[in-house]
Amino acid sequence: MGTAQKFANIFEKNNSLLCIGLDPEIAKFPKSLLSKSNAIFSFNKAIIDATYTLTATYKPNIAFYEAYGLDGLKQLKLTMLYLQDKYPEIPVILDAKRGDIGNTAKMYAKSIYEYWGADAATVFPYLGYDAVEPFLEYKDKLTILLLKTSNPNSKQFQDLMINKEPFYYAMAKKIAAWKKQNLGVFVGATYPKDLTRIRKLFPRAIMLSAGIGAQDASVKEAVRAGVDSRGRNIVFNASRSILYASSGADFARKAQDEAEKLRDLFNKYRK
Amino acid sequence: MGTAQKFANIFEKNNSLLCIGLDPEIAKFPKSLLSKSNAIFSFNKAIIDATYTLTATYKPNIAFYEAYGLDGLKQLKLTMLYLQDKYPEIPVILDAKRGDIGNTAKMYAKSIYEYWGADAATVFPYLGYDAVEPFLEYKDKLTILLLKTSNPNSKQFQDLMINKEPFYYAMAKKIAAWKKQNLGVFVGATYPKDLTRIRKLFPRAIMLSAGIGAQDASVKEAVRAGVDSRGRNIVFNASRSILYASSGADFARKAQDEAEKLRDLFNKYRK
Numbered sequence: 255m256g257t258a259q260k261f262a263n264i265f266e267k268n269n270s271l272l273c274i275g276l277d278p279e280i281a282k283f284p285k286s287l288l289s290k291s292n293a294i295f296s297f298n299k300a301i302i303d304a305t306y307t308l309t310a311t312y313k314p315n316i317a318f319y320e321a322y323g324l325d326g327l328k329q330l331k332l333t334m335l336y337l338q339d340k341y342p343e344i345p346v347i348l349d350a351k352r353g354d355i356g357n358t359a360k361m362y363a364k365s366i367y368e369y370w371g372a373d374a375a376t377v378f379p380y381l382g383y384d385a386v387e388p389f390l391e392y393k394d395k396l397t398i399l400l401l402k403t404s405n406p407n408s409k410q411f412q413d414l415m416i417n418k419e420p421f422y423y424a425m426a427k428k429i430a431a432w433k434k435q436n437l438g439v440f441v442g443a444t445y446p447k448d449l450t451r452i453r454k455l456f457p458r459a460i461m462l463s464a465g466i467g468a469q470d471a472s473v474k475e476a477v478r479a480g481v482d483s484r485g486r487n488i489v490f491n492a493s494r495s496i497l498y499a500s501s502g503a504d505f506a507r508k509a510q511d512e513a514e515k516l517r518d519l520f521n522k523y524r525k
Numbered sequence: 526m527g528t529a530q531k532f533a534n535i536f537e538k539n540n541s542l543l544c545i546g547l548d549p550e551i552a553k554f555p556k557s558l559l560s561k562s563n564a565i566f567s568f569n570k571a572i573i574d575a576t577y578t579l580t581a582t583y584k585p586n587i588a589f590y591e592a593y594g595l596d597g598l599k600q601l602k603l604t605m606l607y608l609q610d611k612y613p614e615i616p617v618i619l620d621a622k623r624g625d626i627g628n629t630a631k632m633y634a635k636s637i638y639e640y641w642g643a644d645a646a647t648v649f650p651y652l653g654y655d656a657v658e659p660f661l662e663y664k665d666k667l668t669i670l671l672l673k674t675s676n677p678n679s680k681q682f683q684d685l686m687i688n689k690e691p692f693y694y695a696m697a698k699k700i701a702a703w704k705k706q707n708l709g710v711f712v713g714a715t716y717p718k719d720l721t722r723i724r725k726l727f728p729r730a731i732m733l734s735a736g737i738g739a740q741d742a743s744v745k746e747a748v749r750a751g752v753d754s755r756g757r758n759i760v761f762n763a764s765r766s767i768l769y770a771s772s773g774a775d776f777a778r779k780a781q782d783e784a785e786k787l788r789d790l791f792n793k794y795r796k
Contacts, residue, residue, distance in 0.1 A: 277629070317629045320636035324598055331595060351625050353649065355676035358548070358588045365591035378624065380651050382678025405626035407653025411696045416685050421692055425682045 256394040257373040258436065260345040261460055264310050265486045267343065271477065271520040272513060273462065274305055275349070275493030276314040276333065280322070282498045284505050294322070294329035297505075299336060301497060304506040306341050308513040310489045311374075313462075315349040334370055345373040347462065351400060353378030353385060360388040367392045374398055376440060376462070379429055396438050396460055401426050401452060404442025404465025423451060430455045438462060441480075443472070443490060449479035458482055464491040477523035485524040492516055527665035528644040529707065531616040532731055535581050536757045538614065542748065542791040543784060544733065545576055546620070546764030547585040547604065551593070553769045555776050565593070565600035568776075570607060572768060575777040577612050579784040581760045582645075584733075586620040605641055616644040618733065622671060624649030624656060631659040638663045645669055647711060647733070650700055667709050667731060672697050672723060675713025675736025694722060701726045709733060712751075714743070714761060720750035729753055735762040748794035756795040763787055 255263075264270075278294045287293045302312065314333060319326040337346050348370055352362040366375045367389075374396035377389050389397040402412055402422045413420040419427075426439070438460040441452045449463065461480055466473055473490075480488035496516070500508035526534075535541075549565045558564045573583065585604060590597040608617050619641055623633040637646045638660075645667035648660050660668040673683055673693045684691040690698075697710070709731040712723045720734065732751055737744055744761075751759035767787070771779035 315625070315629055315632075317623075317625055317632035317636065321632040321640065323636070323640040324595065324602060327595055327598060351623070351649075352588075353624070354586070354588055354622050355674055355679075358586055361586075361588035361592040365588065365594070369592065369594040378622075378649060378651065380649065380682055381674050382676060382681040382683070384676050384678040385674075403626055403652050403656075405653060405655050407655040408626075410653040410699065411651055411692075412653070414687050414692060414695055416687055416692070421682075421685060421687070424685055428681065 257345055257396040258460075260343065260373060261310070261396070261487070264344055268307060268310060269521065270308055270310045270517040271481075271486070271489055271524070272309045272517045273311045273313050273347070273489035273491040274301070274309045274496055274513065275464075275491045276301065276312055277318040277493045277497065278326075278329075279318065279498075282501060284501055284503055286503050292329055292332060294319070294326060295332040295336070297497075298329075298333045300506040301509050302337065302341065304510040305496070305513045306344060308510070308517050309344070311345045311347055312337060313347040313349050313491055315493075330370070334372070338371055345396075347374040347376065347396075347398065348372035349376045351376050351378060353381055355381055355385050359385050363388040363392060367395050374438065374460075376400055379425060383432065390434055390436060393436055396436055398438035398440050398460070398462050399429060400440045401429075402441045402445060402448045404444040404463075408442065422448070426452055426455055440464075443476040443480070446472070446475040446479040449476060453480060453482065458487065461488040462491065463488060466490050466492065473519055474523045477520055481524055490516075490520060528616055528667040529731075531614065531644060532581070532667070532758070535615055539578060539581060540792065541579055541581045541788040542752075542757070542760055542795070543580045543788045544582045544584050544618070544760035544762040545572070545580045545767055545784065546735075546762045547572065547583055548589040548764045548768065549597075549600075550589065550769075553772060555772055555774055557774050563600055563603060565590070565597060566603040566607070568768075569600075569604045571777040572780050573608065573612065575781040576767070576784045577615060579781070579788050580615070582616045582618055583608060584618040584620050584762055586764075601641070605643070609642055616667075618645040618647065618667075618669065619643035620647045622647050622649060624652055626652055626656050630656050634659040634663060638666050645709065645731075647671055650696060654703065661705055661707060664707055667707055669709035669711050669731070669733050670700060671711045672700075673712045673716060673719045675715040675734075679713065693719070697723055697726055711735075714747040714751070717743070717746040717750040720747060724751060724753070729758065732759040733762065734759060737761050737763065744790055745794045748791055752795055761787075761791060
């Protein structure tokens with residue numbers, strides 16, 4: 255099944271705008287897990303089994319696996335296989351933020367969509383269309399282009415002004431003109447005005463967002479700014495607040511509580 | 526030894542501006558290698574042993590290993606260990622083009638500089654200073670920021686005009702103002718004018734360049750535009766032309782011939 259259909263189905267089934275970021279940090283794991291041989295996979299499995307009815311998507315950020323070398327990547331593979339086998343209805347975004355040219359971009363696309371088997375991936379559009387095309391050629395997948403990030407310094411370059419418009423927006427307009435169906439966009443939730451203008455450019459695209467705080471107010475703004483006309487097609491990533499809600503043996507149940515709380519909070523502001 | 530010193534020493538010792546891109550494509554390997562269990566590592570080893578006196582640096586692009594999954598990455602590890610053990614005097618650039626924010630950037634930096642043990646890495650500056658800082662914190666390493674790529678569509682976004690200057694240049698000026706010593710820059714060789722203006726901004730930085738053609742003319746322009754006042758501190762990547770100079774059993778010797786030819790060609794135009 256194509257990724258667009260998977261998202262359509264899961265929005266219907268789980269009624270959630272939550273994206274759970276599977277970003278393992280072993281130092282934060284409960285002690286009971288540390289003696290296991292595949293601690294990262296065991297941790298992910300417990301989180302997934304406790305939250306699969308509450309989330310729209312899972313999003314492993316590959317950096318957290320690469321930091322543990324080949325062993326970490328092996329456990330990402332186990333996680334991907336587990337998701338594909340046990341929860342094939344849930345789309346998986348591999349957050350890899352790749353970007354390279356020509357033949358090299360093809361290799362990254364092959365790795366992410368064929369080897370890792372992700373449904374979606376995050377990619378830098380900065381290098382131009384020919385660097386993104388090898389990803390878009392996987393028609394059944396969703397390639398999410400990074401437009402505006404949520405970090406404090408994101409304005410430094412992304413908001414440099416081009417004819418009275420910030421750079422990221424000038425880039426977004428050109429990307430919208432490509433008229434590609436299997437393209438999603440990333441916009442940080444810390445800038446709700448950016449979410450609003452990007453949603454206008456991409457009325458139906460799947461949006462990925464992140465950086466949402468604990469403040470009720472900013473969640474309200476971000477959800478209202480990001481949803482499409484049917485009140486869906488955006489997902490907000492939460493990682494640490496869910497994964498490490500407890501460092502005790504009850505971590506999975508506490509993660510479930512936190513995921514449920516966030517799902518309900520996002521839903522409160524949907525149209 | 527720090528990466529800056531490694532580069533200074535190797536420019537002295539090997540007198541070369543060549544960067545050899547270790548970008549394995551198994552389909553292009555000589556048939557004799559295909560039956561071996563670690564074909565990629567065997568191939569790399571043969572190339573390295575044949576060229577280590579001719580090159581300033583080796584640059585594996587991690588995409589070509591990720592495309593082969595965990596097995597490919599295992600062979601990248603074998604390659605990195607081999608280089609560190611047998612040729613510790615040659616700096617190794619891991620071309621990974623990473624870019625992410627905060628905690629995630631830390632994980633990528635940890636992976637590249639600690640797990641893979643690279644001397645240098647390529648990184649996207651687009652997300653802003655806080656996304657680059659975790660790499661720069663490895664003071665002994667060289668973090669090479671991608672300013673302008675060599676692909677046909679690179680102008681699409683990178684050359685959008687900000688106050689009569691292309692975006693990549695406006696970004697480069699802000700980066701130069703960071704005044705960081707352990708920072709290198711990437712500029713494609715297909716745009717010699719860009720090399721010239723970036724060299725002026727970063728008079729002493731190590732530059733990495735790529736996309737040089739077979740045309741003598743463009744090599745001349747690129748070398749003259751890119752070298753520093755001492756005629757060094759830029760390396761030009763060549764990958765396929767060296768690695769696949771022959772698809773027969775003589776591939777390593779042919780690679781050596783090609784590497785020697787390129788070294789001599791670059792040197793012809795140094796001041």
